[in-house]
Amino acid sequence: MKYLSYLIVLAIFLTPAFAGDAADPIAAEADKCFKTPQGETTAGMTACSHQAYIAYDKQMNELYRRVMESVDPQSQERIREAQRRWLAYRDAQRRADDGPWRADRGSMASPDIEAMNIDAVRQRIQELRYYAP
Template identity: 30%
Template sequence: MRTGRLLLCLAMGWASVAQAQEAPQEHPIDRALSACIEKDYTTVGMIDCANTAYDSWDAELNKQYRALLAKLSPADAAKLKDAQRKWLAFRDAEFAFIDSIYAKLEGTMWLPTIVMDKSNIIEERTLQLQSLSSKADERS
């Protein structure tokens, strides 16, 4: 019986260590968003927090784009510019789709969610550009 408990405790400990190692570190923008919402979890407060996070992700996206662009050859920079133009078209289409879905829902509780859905799209592209920038560093 003791051996079974010991094995169970060891297995749980290993699972916790493995999970902690796999868990991505929360980005400072996401931490700021969580802290902001904790201070004011009213609908208006959440909208303000979500808008601030959106603006922060948008600024970070532009920063990562410029950083990556500076590392590229002229040919690769042209490819990035083309890809970013196409991504912006995708983003705008995705935002229009999000707006159309939420337009059919009632209640102000959806307002912060709309902003967060849009913010998530910006965040994903930002992290993608950041990852590509790291890979560009490895090439040189």
């Protein structure tokens, strides 16, 4: 069962939307973490995934800053509004993920949800790259 769980979490890092990121150091670091004895536990999978999420969130914020420095004022306004709305959605989704329903879903809910959060932030990074110089 723990190998199946590992494969599910790892699959998020190998989705087709990110196939071009073969040299992704964050995914490589997460993969190393998953392969440790701690990373094979449910709590370890969640921790490894959360570390990756934090790193991707930082990457997204740095990219957003570079984008905002490189575009015209009208584009800045539109991109800023889109980013604010995306962040509001992300925060609302995380609150929903932490609802009481979760108590009945078993221990794999945590790494599964963390993997979905990673997928969302990686997708947003791809979207922001369209605006980058």
